[in-house]
Amino acid sequence: MTMSRFELTRIPIIKKILASRWLQWSLIAITLPVFLLSILAGLFGTPAGSRNFGIVFVWIVWWALLILLMLPFAGRLWCAMCPIPAPGEWLQRRALVQPRERGRLDTLGLKWPRRLNNIWLQNATFLAVALFSVVILTTPMVSALVLALFAIIALSISLLFERRTFCRYLCPVGGFIGLYSQLAPIEVRVKNHAVCVTHKEKTCYVGSDAGYGCPWLVFPAALDKNTYCGLCTECLKTCPLDNVALFARPFGADLLANKGRRLDEAYKAFIMLTCALAYSIVLIGPWSILREMAYAVGSMGWWLYAAGFLAVNLAVVPGIFLACVLVGKKMGRVIASTRKLFVDYAYALVPLGLAAWAAFSFSFVLTNLSYAWQALSDPFGWGWNLFGTANWSWTPYLAGWQGMLQVPMLLVGLVGAIAVAFRTAREQRASPRVALPIVAFCIAFTLALVGLYL
Amino acid sequence: MRREIFALGVVVLSFVVFPASLFAYQAWRTNALDARVIELTANVPANGGWQPDTIRVHLGERVRLRISSTDVVHGFAVPALGIQVDEILPGHVEEVEFVASRAGRFPFACTRWCSVDHWRMRGVIEVIDPQNPNPASPTFAPPLYQQLNVNIDAAHPARNVPSEHPSAVRGAVLAEQITVDADTRTQSPSDVFAKLRADAALKSYGDLQLWDAIAFEWKRAAGDDAIARGRQLYARDCAACHGESGKGDGPAGRNLPGRTVIDASARRGPADFTNAAQMLGASDVLLQGKILRGGMGTGMPEWRSLYTDQDMWDVISFIRGFVFEYGMSDKK
Numbered sequence: 001m002t003m004s005r006f007e008l009t010r011i012p013i014i015k016k017i018l019a020s021r022w023l024q025w026s027l028i029a030i031t032l033p034v035f036l037l038s039i040l041a042g043l044f045g046t047p048a049g050s051r052n053f054g055i056v057f058v059w060i061v062w063w064a065l066l067i068l069l070m071l072p073f074a075g076r077l078w079c080a081m082c083p084i085p086a087p088g089e090w091l092q093r094r095a096l097v098q099p100r101e102r103g104r105l106d107t108l109g110l111k112w113p114r115r116l117n118n119i120w121l122q123n124a125t126f127l128a129v130a131l132f133s134v135v136i137l138t139t140p141m142v143s144a145l146v147l148a149l150f151a152i153i154a155l156s157i158s159l160l161f162e163r164r165t166f167c168r169y170l171c172p173v174g175g176f177i178g179l180y181s182q183l184a185p186i187e188v189r190v191k192n193h194a195v196c197v198t199h200k201e202k203t204c205y206v207g208s209d210a211g212y213g214c215p216w217l218v219f220p221a222a223l224d225k226n227t228y229c230g231l232c233t234e235c236l237k238t239c240p241l242d243n244v245a246l247f248a249r250p251f252g253a254d255l256l257a258n259k260g261r262r263l264d265e266a267y268k269a270f271i272m273l274t275c276a277l278a279y280s281i282v283l284i285g286p287w288s289i290l291r292e293m294a295y296a297v298g299s300m301g302w303w304l305y306a307a308g309f310l311a312v313n314l315a316v317v318p319g320i321f322l323a324c325v326l327v328g329k330k331m332g333r334v335i336a337s338t339r340k341l342f343v344d345y346a347y348a349l350v351p352l353g354l355a356a357w358a359a360f361s362f363s364f365v366l367t368n369l370s371y372a373w374q375a376l377s378d379p380f381g382w383g384w385n386l387f388g389t390a391n392w393s394w395t396p397y398l399a400g401w402q403g404m405l406q407v408p409m410l411l412v413g414l415v416g417a418i419a420v421a422f423r424t425a426r427e428q429r430a431s432p433r434v435a436l437p438i439v440a441f442c443i444a445f446t447l448a449l450v451g452l453y454l
Numbered sequence: 455m456r457r458e459i460f461a462l463g464v465v466v467l468s469f470v471v472f473p474a475s476l477f478a479y480q481a482w483r484t485n486a487l488d489a490r491v492i493e494l495t496a497n498v499p500a501n502g503g504w505q506p507d508t509i510r511v512h513l514g515e516r517v518r519l520r521i522s523s524t525d526v527v528h529g530f531a532v533p534a535l536g537i538q539v540d541e542i543l544p545g546h547v548e549e550v551e552f553v554a555s556r557a558g559r560f561p562f563a564c565t566r567w568c569s570v571d572h573w574r575m576r577g578v579i580e581v582i583d584p585q586n587p588n589p590a591s592p593t594f595a596p597p598l599y600q601q602l603n604v605n606i607d608a609a610h611p612a613r614n615v616p617s618e619h620p621s622a623v624r625g626a627v628l629a630e631q632i633t634v635d636a637d638t639r640t641q642s643p644s645d646v647f648a649k650l651r652a653d654a655a656l657k658s659y660g661d662l663q664l665w666d667a668i669a670f671e672w673k674r675a676a677g678d679d680a681i682a683r684g685r686q687l688y689a690r691d692c693a694a695c696h697g698e699s700g701k702g703d704g705p706a707g708r709n710l711p712g713r714t715v716i717d718a719s720a721r722r723g724p725a726d727f728t729n730a731a732q733m734l735g736a737s738d739v740l741l742q743g744k745i746l747r748g749g750m751g752t753g754m755p756e757w758r759s760l761y762t763d764q765d766m767w768d769v770i771s772f773i774r775g776f777v778f779e780y781g782m783s784d785k786k
Contacts, residue, residue: 025461033468040473047495047505048522050545096461138524371545381547382480383491383520394545 005249007191009236018233018246021211025097027081035083035147037379042144046381050394052140053379056371058147059137064365066177067357072251075181079174079230084150085167088158093212103207103238110161112169118264122175123271127313129172130275131306134282134294164215167230179268180354181226182254182347183416187247188220188229188236195243196221204235204244211237220244225254227265255347255420258427263339266346267318273349273445274317276356278309280452284363321346324437332425332434344428345438348421352442355413356449359406363453366402370395406453410446417442489516489551496521496528496542496564499571504562507577511554512584518551529565532579533760534558540565557583558592561759567694570706573755597758599743602640606743607716607750612644612735614651616665619730623781625670628663632656634671639767642737643668643778669778676771680764681782684772687765692773695753700727700776710753724753727776734777741770 009015017023034057042054049055070077090096092105129136129146136143150171157166167174190196204220207213211234214220218228220235235244282290293301325341328334334341370392377390384390398405421435421442428434484491495505501524511517521530523542530539530548539548564575583589599606636646643665650656650664659667673681689698695707702712702724713720727733745766748756757766775782 029461029464029468032465033472036468036473037476040476046493046520046522046547048524048545048547051522051547090465095458096465097457380476380480381520381522382483382493383547383549384479384483 005187005247005253007245008186008248009245014246018236021097021099021237024080024232028083028086031081032083032086035151039144039147039151041375041379041381042140042142042147044380045140047140048381049138049140050368050371051374051378051381053375054140054144054147055138056368056375058143060365060368061372064361064369067354067361068365071177071180071354072183072358074186074231075184075226076177076229076231078177079167080232082167084147084171085154085158085164087151088155088166089164089215091155092158092163099207099209099211099237102209103203103212105162105207105212107158107162108160112161112165116169118262119169119175119178119268120264121169122172123264123267125170125172126175126268126271127310131309132297133279134291135297138295163213163217164230165217168216168228175268176272178227179265179272179350181229183252183351183354184226185249185251185253187226187249187253188231188233188244189223189247190221190239191243191245193221195241199241199243201240203238203240207234208238208240210240213238224257224259227254252351252416252420255350255416256423258344258424261343261347263343266343267314269346269349269353270318270321271313273353273356274313276353276360277445277449278312280356280360280363280449284360285452321349321438321441324441327437328434331436332431334428334430334434336428336430341428341434344424345421345435348417348424348435348438348442351416351420352410352413352445355409355416356445358413359409359449359453362402362405362409366398366405367396368394369397403454407450410449414442414446487518489518491518491520494519494521494530496523496525496530496568496575498525498569499574500569501525503575504564504577509577509579511579511581513554513557513581515554516551517554518549520547520549522547526568527566528568528575530562531565531760532560532562533762533765534560535579537562538565542566554579554581557581557586557589563760565690567706570709572694572706576759578759597743597746598639598739602739604737604740604743606740606747609717610642610732610735610740612642612731612733614644614647614661615731615734616662618662619777619779620662620665620669621779621781622666622669622673623779624663625666625668625673628659628667629670629674632659632664632667634667636668636671638672638675639738642740643672643734645737646671647734669780672771672774672778673780676767676774678782680768681771681775681780684768684770687761687769688772691757692769695724696727697724700773702726707753712749712752715749715751727773730777733774738767738770741773742766745769 009018038054038058040054041052045052045054066078092107093100094106132142136146153170154166157170158164201208202219203210203213205213214235215232216228216230220239223229233246236246281287282294290305293299293305296302322338322342325338325345328345329338329341371394373389373392377387378384418435418439421438422432425432425435490511492509492511494509497503497505509519521539521542523544523546525544527544528542530542530550531537535552537550537552539550542548558581560579560581562577562579564572566572568575595601632650634646634650636649646668647661647664650668651661656664693704695702695704695710697703697707702721704724707724710723712723712725714722725732742763744754746756746758746761748754761769
């Protein structure tokens with residue numbers, strides 16, 4: 001199927017910006033001080049989370065920008081400006097802006113084990129962080145230590161392994177950003193595959209004097225979904241034939257093609273969907289006992305919470321989904337393997353998952369965003385008033401409107417999920433009835449969240 | 455190359471100059487304040503209580519405490535320094551300034567019922583005299599109950615119990631007729647009653663009339679102001695366990711063992727101040743001993759580090775009112 005898309009790089013100013021070697025450095029030059037300030041404020045500032053820049057700007061402001069703006073509209077844009085891998089990448093390149101000869105990199109050059117060429121580790125690191133998230137999200141010191149730990153691991157991995165191995169295989173955030181970037185209405189793709197076939201040097205992958213080979217270990221000519229494209233735009237710079245471009249496209253375009261679907265990505269979809277529900281229950285539901293259990297790390301209650309959390313993420317929700325797949329398989333008399341159906345239909349959860357995260361994020365972002373004014377003027381909670389906003393009182397934004405934002409958001413996700421489910425059935429030349437239990441699953445999930453939010 | 459140097463310069467600014475400037479600004483600001491700023495964080499005791507729980511300052515130093523709460527509403531008081539912050543809301547910072555004008559150890563505590571273990575939420579401000587950094591430990595006179603050899607753990611049932619709660623209002627009418635010559639600190643009401651009952655001159659008066667006279671005498675000896683102050687302290691520090699009405703039914707006291715740790719047959723939970731059979735058998739000294747020492751496993755905290763003697767007498771005067779009907783309005 002051909003998909004309508006528009007080449008944004010035909011617009012000269014966009015082309016010029018994307019071709020500039022200053023682009024990524026400029027973005028990181030903005031986020032790096034913010035990241036450093038977040039760590040310093042967490043380590044040395046007030047332990048009151050709502051007064052600490054490290055908590056407010058990472059887990060409220062950044063999170064809101066990521067989930068509500070960057071992910072749905074720009075996919076992996078954050079990965080292009082993330083400060084965490086930047087020092088390691090600069091050390092690999094021995095340069096910050098200009099390319100080295102033939103895009104050479106200095107690392108030990110170790111190859112990432114083939115067995116780990118997937119996002120299972122990212123699933124594991126995300127769950128590991130998620131288990132402690134109630135503490136990480138509210139305790140500045142812990143939050144700062146976790147961020148610093150990410151930075152140290154990213155740096156170490158950069159020195160040992162080639163390119164952005166940390167981002168590609170380990171970063172707990174990168175996993176779900178990649179999954180949901182499939183929904184974004186932009187993509188970096190080659191214009192004409194035939195040109196790539198005739199271009200023997202493959203400078204987009206190996207690098208050239210104009211730039212570095214794809215840091216994300218992707219051959220751009222083979223790129224058919226956004227999942228592993230970090231939007232760094234190196235391939236636009238290294239392609240001597242001007243055959244790589246940035247395109248605008250319909251939302252969710254990657255999900256319309258049933259290609260390259262994998263169990264590790266399917267599980268990422270389950271984990272993200274389940275976590276959105278679990279957080280909604282634990283953090284904003286009426287069961288304070290769950291909140292206390294989640295907070296009391298190391299206690300018997302926390303171990304119970306952790307066991308339940310992992311069981312629901314890894315077994316219960318995927319198990320229910322598997323049951324739906326089996327019912328659908330029976331209803332539609334499909335001959336495809338259960339594993340294939342399980343994986344293919346899991347991608348229907350991608351739009352619903354992002355919608356669930358957006359809805360969940362509305363609940364605390366709108367309530368707490370006003371703390372940003374205080375934290376901006378007094379990042380450490382030391383009594384500063386840099387911009388005159390330190391004493392602005394806490395004010396929930398759009399109070400009373402949250403439900404009206406959350407429910408339509410969920411419905412949009414549900415419609416997307418249903419569309420992907422039926423599309424998957426059509427691609428498999430199966431009866432639409434196969435998708436019906438999946439649709440029922442998505443409706444039940446949506447109703448559960450609506451019940452929590454209203 | 456120039457571009458690289460510029461880019462590197464910006465990164466160095468981010469990594470070195472930017473953080474250094476933040477701390478330099480704070481150092482300059484603190485010096486300009488002419489006060490030492492100390493951040494104090496309140497957490498419920500299960501999550502660490504006061505952090506830090508020991509604050510060391512030098513004699514003569516001006517100190518600004520910036521107090522914040524990470525969880526629920528707390529309060530803050532340093533009774534010996536006259537510092538009181540009624541409300542520390544989560545996410546807010548309350549500032550209080552004082553001059554450490556005398557050396558010593560000054561306990562501070564949370565004054566809001568923040569959690570079941572609220573009473574554990576205590577700390578101390580140590581004011582150190584640099585001229586005399588290791589002063590000899592101050593000597594205190596032993597508390598009155600020890601001086602008088604009163605066993606505060608022994609049961610203290612009243613020898614006589616009135617048929618109804620004695621009334622200080624009725625007692626006031628009898629004040630000119632019945633002279634209660636008693637030391638209300640050291641004698642229990644029951645002992646005083648026994649003495650009056652044995653007085654042949656008072657033979658014509660009924661038991662309840664004598665009890666009324668005793669109730670009035672306790673109220674008169676304490677004074678209305680002391681009782682009113684005791685009411686405030688009771689509401690702040692005692693009511694959560696002993697109950698607003700003194701029946702020992704406060705929500706924070708539900709799971710406390712009470713005197714069962716001493717006597718398995720005793721009633722669980724905090725003391726019931728409306729129980730005349732117990733309260734009338736206890737002298738004020740005995741009650742003070744219980745308050746200042748605490749309950750040794752019963753769940754009753756110690757108050758010696760926070761209360762002055764007068765605080766304790768005021769609370770006791772108020773507590774007496776659960777048996778002696780003082781006839782005072784609640785607002786007093």
